[in-house]
Amino acid sequence: MSRRRDAEPLKPTIGAGLSKLRLWPRSLTFRVIAFSTIWAILTLVVIFTLITTLYRQASERGFDSLLSAHLFNLIGSVGISDNGALTGSPDLGDLRFSEPNSGWYWSVEPASEGVHGEIHSSSMTTSLLSPSVAEVPFNSNFQRSYSMEGIKGEQLEVFESEFVLDAKNRAARFRVMGNHSELEQEIASFQRRLLTYLSLFGVGMIAINAIAILLGLQPLRRVRNALAMVREGTAQRLDGSFPAEIEPLANETNALIENNRRIVERSRTQVGNLAHSLKTPLAVLINEGRALGGAKGQLIAEQAASMQKQVDHYLQRARVAAQRDSVVFRTPVSPLVERMVRVLRKLNPQSKLILSLPSAEIVFAGEREDLEELLGNLLDNAMKWAKGAVAVTIATISGSGNLFEIVIEDDGPGIPEDSAREVLKRGKRLDETKPGTGLGLAIVADLVNEYGGSLALERSGMGGLRAVVRLRSLQ
Numbered sequence: 001m002s003r004r005r006d007a008e009p010l011k012p013t014i015g016a017g018l019s020k021l022r023l024w025p026r027s028l029t030f031r032v033i034a035f036s037t038i039w040a041i042l043t044l045v046v047i048f049t050l051i052t053t054l055y056r057q058a059s060e061r062g063f064d065s066l067l068s069a070h071l072f073n074l075i076g077s078v079g080i081s082d083n084g085a086l087t088g089s090p091d092l093g094d095l096r097f098s099e100p101n102s103g104w105y106w107s108v109e110p111a112s113e114g115v116h117g118e119i120h121s122s123s124m125t126t127s128l129l130s131p132s133v134a135e136v137p138f139n140s141n142f143q144r145s146y147s148m149e150g151i152k153g154e155q156l157e158v159f160e161s162e163f164v165l166d167a168k169n170r171a172a173r174f175r176v177m178g179n180h181s182e183l184e185q186e187i188a189s190f191q192r193r194l195l196t197y198l199s200l201f202g203v204g205m206i207a208i209n210a211i212a213i214l215l216g217l218q219p220l221r222r223v224r225n226a227l228a229m230v231r232e233g234t235a236q237r238l239d240g241s242f243p244a245e246i247e248p249l250a251n252e253t254n255a256l257i258e259n260n261r262r263i264v265e266r267s268r269t270q271v272g273n274l275a276h277s278l279k280t281p282l283a284v285l286i287n288e289g290r291a292l293g294g295a296k297g298q299l300i301a302e303q304a305a306s307m308q309k310q311v312d313h314y315l316q317r318a319r320v321a322a323q324r325d326s327v328v329f330r331t332p333v334s335p336l337v338e339r340m341v342r343v344l345r346k347l348n349p350q351s352k353l354i355l356s357l358p359s360a361e362i363v364f365a366g367e368r369e370d371l372e373e374l375l376g377n378l379l380d381n382a383m384k385w386a387k388g389a390v391a392v393t394i395a396t397i398s399g400s401g402n403l404f405e406i407v408i409e410d411d412g413p414g415i416p417e418d419s420a421r422e423v424l425k426r427g428k429r430l431d432e433t434k435p436g437t438g439l440g441l442a443i444v445a446d447l448v449n450e451y452g453g454s455l456a457l458e459r460s461g462m463g464g465l466r467a468v469v470r471l472r473s474l475q
Contacts, residue, residue, distance in 0.1 A: 029217055036209050044202045052191050063183050064145075067159040070094070070106065071176045078108050078119070078172065080165040086110070086117045086172060096179075097121040103154045103179025111162045111173040126151055130158065130175065138162065147180065154181040219246045223253075230257060234330070274311075282308045330474050331364040331371050333394055333404070340375055341392060348383055354391040362396060362404045363474040366451055377444045378408045378467050385412035389462060397470065406469040409460035444469070 070092050077090035086108055096104035100123055107120035107128075128148065136146045143161040150156045157180040164171045219242050229235035237257055238250045282304050289301030334357050341355050364371050382390045393407040441457075444467075448455045453471040460466035 028220070029213065032213050032217075033210050036213065037206050040202060040206055040209065044198050048191075048194060048198055051194060052187075055190055056187050059183060059187055063157065063178060063180070064159075067145075067157060067176050067178045070178075071159045071161060071174060074106050074108070074176055075161065075163050075174050078165075078174070080115060080170055080172070084114045084116050084170060086115065086119055088119065090119075090121075092176075097123050099123050100125050101151045103150050103152070103156065103177075103182065105150075105156075105175075105177040107175045109173045109175075111171040112169065114168065114170045115165075115172055124151075128156075128177070130160065148177075150177070150179065154179050155184070156180060157183075219243050223250060226250075227253070236261075278308075278311050282311070331366060331368040333362040333364050333371070333473075334358075336368065336371060337375065337392065337394055340372070340379065344379060344383060350388070351383060351386055352389040354389065356391070356393040356395075358395050360396070362394065364404075365402075365472045365474050370447055370451070374444050374447045374469065375406070375408075377441065378406075378469070381441060382408050382410040382412075382465070382467070385464060386410035387412055387464075391462065396473070402473050403470050404473045406471070407466065409462050409466040410464040411460075411462040412464035414459055414464045415457060 073092050074090050078086060078088040081087050088108075090106065092106065094104065096102045097106060098121070102123045105121050105124040105128070107118065107124060109118050110116055128151070130148065131146060133144075136144050138144045141161075142163070143159070145157070145159050148156050148158055156177045158175055158177045160173065160175045162171050162173050222240060223238065223242065223246060226235065226238040226240065230237065237254045240250075242250050285304035286301050286308070289297045289299070289304060291297070292300065337355065337357065341353055345353050379390070379392070388411060390408065390410045393405075395405050395407075397403045397405050445455050448469055448471070451471055453469060456468040458466040458468060
């Protein structure tokens with residue numbers, strides 16, 4: 001017989017791992033850490049830019065002040081002789097003016113008639129041409145500053161002034177040149193050190209911030225774990241001490257769990273009350289119909305029996321639906337199956353009942369009464385039609401996540417392929433000579449469907465029917 005299922009089996013979502021990766025940016029932890037990291041990086045970039053800018057401004061002001069001081073020192077150290085020759089041996093107190101081609105130079109040149117000769121620092125091994133006054137004019141104090149290329153290609157910063165040396169209005173031009181490339185190197189070195197320190201500080205700050213956020217969100221993970229325990233049935237409520245911000249959420253969740261539990265109990269009570277209230281009237285109608293006899297009596301009895309089947313069927317569905325969306329229960333499978341098989345062996349000593357259980361414990365994600373109803377109907381059907389042997393196998397399904405399988409097969413006549421769908425209809429019986437209501441397999445199908453599982457009726461290797469039920473287990 002070809003394999004057929006009335007309900008699709010539970011399957012892991014394809015690409016579940018990729019979906020989790022796509023949803024990772026939706027994580028609250030990721031968002032907070034990412035936002036704080038970006039903010040920390042932007043802050044450190046602003047701090048780096050601000051400090052380097054201030055350092056550059058301070059360094060350039062100090063450099064200019066140094067050159068200006070050297071210039072005034074140079075002016076005070078140079079004089080003029082009676083014949084107009086420039087005289088003096090300036091000592092500016094900086095050894096770099098003595099080192100050849102160091103980039104630090106000074107020079108004094110004639111700037112008016114009657115002045116001759118030129119003196120310069122020993123570091124200046126060749127003359128350097130300055131821009132014309134037209135290109136860079138003097139200010140009102142007869143001073144000017146400009147940049148030019150040095151002897152070795154370095155960038156020079158030049159402070160220049162013209163100064164009258166005596167009463168005859170004889171003047172000289174004084175120049176002090178500083179190596180601006182050295183200043184740029186010092187600034188670059190400072191920026192590298194600052195960048196290293198800020199990077200280390202930033203990494204440490206981001207790590208500490210991430211740890212603080214993870215610790216701060218730890219109560220949310222505790223709530224999630226507590227909810228998982230409730231879902232798996234190992235706990236009845238969210239227990240523990242939670243922060244003031246999360247405690248209202250935990251209290252509302254506990255109230256919701258308790259409300260769901262009351263709904264389940266109320267539904268179960270109402271179902272029981274309805275079943276009890278209808279049981280006696282229907283039994284009276286059946287008995288009266290049979291006692292009345294004749295065609296009318298038989299019709300009354302048949303219709304009352306049909307009503308009883310319908311009531312039993314829909315009451316069973318209502319009870320399962322009432323608890324389906326509430327707190328998940330947990331039912332160990334092996335002990336329950338062993339107990340039911342042990343009872344059936346005593347009731348049917350003439351039949352051989354084979355039981356195969358897994359080594360690892362399987363926990364059904366549902367109520368014990370529902371699993372008993374499901375197994376009871378399948379076993380009752382198998383024992384009813386078996387010639388002498390029934391096999392029960394419970395096993396996990398590899399690669400299916402959290403599914404397990406119940407297989408019950410017998411060596412009876414089985415079910416024709418074209419009749420497999422019919423037997424799952426409520427009240428449908430293929431053989432009226434056998435006792436029963438015709439609701440057994442229909443109830444099994446409804447129970448399996450309510451729990452999101454699957455039921456398949458196949459040809460057994462033993463010759464009879466092979467019923468395969470797949471349900472969700474708790475991991």
